[in-house]
Amino acid sequence: MTKPGEKKLAHLFQPGKIGKFETKNRVKYGACCVSNYNTRDGFITERELARTKVIAGTGSGIITNQGAYPDPKGEGKAYFRQIALFDDKFMPQFEKIAGYIHDNGGVAIQQILHAGRYGGIDLGYCIQPSVVPQTLPHFRPPREVSKEDIRQMVKEHAEAARRAVRAGFDGVEITSFMGYLLANFNSKFTNQRTDEYGGSVENRGRFMRELIYAIKDSIGEEHPLVVRLNGAELMDRWGGNSEDECFELMQMAGKSGLDMISVTVGWQEAPVSSIGRDVPPGHWNRLAARAKKLLPDIPIAFGVRLPDPVMANECIEKGDFDFWEVCRPLLADPELVRKAAEDRLDEVRPCLGDMLCLSRLFRDLPYLCTCNPALGHEVEPEYHIKPAAVKKKIMVIGAGPAGMEFAINAVKRGHEVTIFEKGDSLGGNLASYAAHDLANPEDLQKLLAQYKKMVEKLGIEVRLNTEVNPKLMRSILHKFDVAVVATGARIDLGGVPAAEQQGLVISALDAAAGNARLGSKVVVLGGGKIGLVLAEFLKTKGVDVTIVEKAKRIGEDVIPAWKWRHTSWVGGLKIPVLTGSGAQKIAGEGVTVINEKGEESFVAADTVIAAAPRKSNQELAQELEFMVDELHMIGDAVSPRGLYQAIHEGYRLGMRI
Amino acid sequence: MTTALIDYLSDLNTWQAALDSQQAVFAAMLPGASIGIIPKREFHSPGGNMLVWEARQGRMVALEQGFSGIRSVGVDLLFVSDDEAIEALHGLRGSAAFEEMKEFIRQGSILFYVLKTKDALLDLGFEEFLEALGLAFIGACR
């Protein structure tokens, strides 16, 4: 029977075709190549298998398994715990994964990923078409490949592809995503060869054509080959390919006998965003539409920063592309496709595009997701929802993300939960953050809306405008077995010099909650994430803002892959920043600032927003110590941090209580 | 290269004065740590000179060296700059010079190549300098 969402999103849920294979819908799970869950020598672990089982169960018509490097030397290896497919010894786990995908009715594609310029992670070098030094110190110094090396690489790709098919995969994918080997040959930035592999577009595309021919030859006509190609490299300033050249190469690939093109955007080194939250959803759709126009007979897959199934459905209807290729939104919520089919989109956990996943990968850590605390822990029974052995009556104090995440999971396990919130709405500081985010507030608002929806759907009792204090507690304590303190953190105004004039200094949290009147000349004390978000927002509203930060640099508490974003906004908005500095005196006309060298300066201000230091609201926990059987703390109440820790702690406590 | 630009690049006294006004940023650098600056045109058709900042006896000094191409360049970090950016930076002092340089990097008027690995750069004491210019140390899918 057709489900209600399948009817609404009829184009997305119609069957599709790749080669001779029918797909049950138009969703392709895009390779999130490297979870970093595997062994250092390329074997797939139980942790990975458990995650892949969840991925296989997402309901996607096509599932692309993460990229395996094809060479025994590891020149193609991009991440410390990337999987390998250069030998038959790796096959048993691939067989299992192909099995999981087939058990769920999906078409199974194995990606072969040679990272080229970003490879050789265990070696002292990486290989490239030409010696073009790195622009990011994270990567290895380059060596140029010989023609003999090229022949060997093509052979290794073909052999790895053949192994994938022998392991039961229906087809294979090669990738130039984010500047890997294939992209390095295609691009005039990294390919400066003077032989038949370099120079003209025709020559630069030779490696790609040879790869396509060799792989098709090795896996056979009946097995599809997908090629991921840049619609835009975003490397113009480095002398990379223009969009026109990218599409010339795409056309060439199309003529070489492949079965699907996946359009990607950007290189790792690109100076502008391609997949972060600051890129509006749908921003790159035009590249897919151009590919489809150019190659109407070849299935086009696309999904870069396109997290919305409704938009994807419209694009497929318009003929912009054929398959919605989703990666991070399915990491954030593996139930996304099912929820879309059941018309429950308001229950979807959104991908925030905050790059926690990639920040972790580039620190050589397994990836995690802010919104999906179970990601990477699928193998651990402790992370699965099971009915609680003892059903408890629980009070949650604070309706921020930590409190709500906890409440939702505790209720799912059979506990009875009441949320007490002193404010007049759910959301805590997530709501304030969402109201000021410069990147794309909609993502944070969707998360907030999803929390509200789940609280309502699960019938969790909420008492708004109710501040829990010892007096209230004494009157209700007999009703609860457990108290969970999720009261967040505050700005410690005691850490800021007293102002001569009342009301001049306000807490950043009050300012963000809209509880304070601001002037037109603002000094923000504290250039951490809260101060930065506020300062950037105010500046875009025409307020004259200066940031004063004690540390040497701003953004010290920001996720690594997001720091540059703040630095760039602050620079772009021309917000003056005084680092290594603190407020010495706050008077009616402004702030006297003193730096590490003891030099004083004066910044005029009619409002001073204190965004630091932060202090956990723990006093209540101390007061409740002997009032309730079980007492727990989660989120910023434990120590002032951020969204990811609040959500993960709420989830973990909900799972185990 | 235009005469004016050659003059700017080889005006070592002025560059030295700029470096002296910001020696704190280079304080952690080990002797021999070096940074090259060349105009974009020179990068594409080598054979001329490169401005070099090299750590020597506890301070950064401005020198001039030949540039015969990226494969043989001996510096740890190479900035490849538009002529206008070099002109604008020449003569600036103190933190203003860094702020201006940062802005040129952000806009793409100054490109940079790293010729040592992250660990080597850290060992050579580059962290403060790279951070001051807002250059990423980690991989950076954006």
Ligand SMILES: Cc1cc2nc3c(=O)[nH]c(=O)nc-3n(C[C@H](O)[C@H](O)[C@H](O)COP(=O)(O)OP(=O)(O)OC[C@H]3O[C@@H](n4cnc5c(N)ncnc54)[C@H](O)[C@@H]3O)c2cc1C
């Ligand atoms: C402007 C701004 C920008 C931010 N930027 C980022 C960012 O870029 N990245 C990031 O990770 N994080 C950011 N944050 C921080 C993030 O929002 C918090 O870390 C997160 O909300 C913490 O969640 P929590 O549930 O622990 O606490 P909170 O969200 O603070 O919620 C605590 C709740 O408890 C309630 N409460 C407190 N005491 C009582 C009581 N006695 N009785 C009843 N209720 C009580 C409060 O009213 C509040 O609703 C930002 C926050 C702001 C304000």
Ligand SMILES: Cc1cc2nc3c(=O)[nH]c(=O)nc-3n(C[C@H](O)[C@H](O)[C@H](O)COP(=O)(O)O)c2cc1C
């Ligand atoms: C953690 C992570 C790892 C990824 N690794 C790869 C990869 O190795 N190969 C590849 O082709 N794409 C890779 N991608 C890109 C995704 O397949 C996808 O194209 C990209 O994330 C944009 O789509 P999205 O907005 O749906 O996430 C990766 C993405 C993420 C988030």
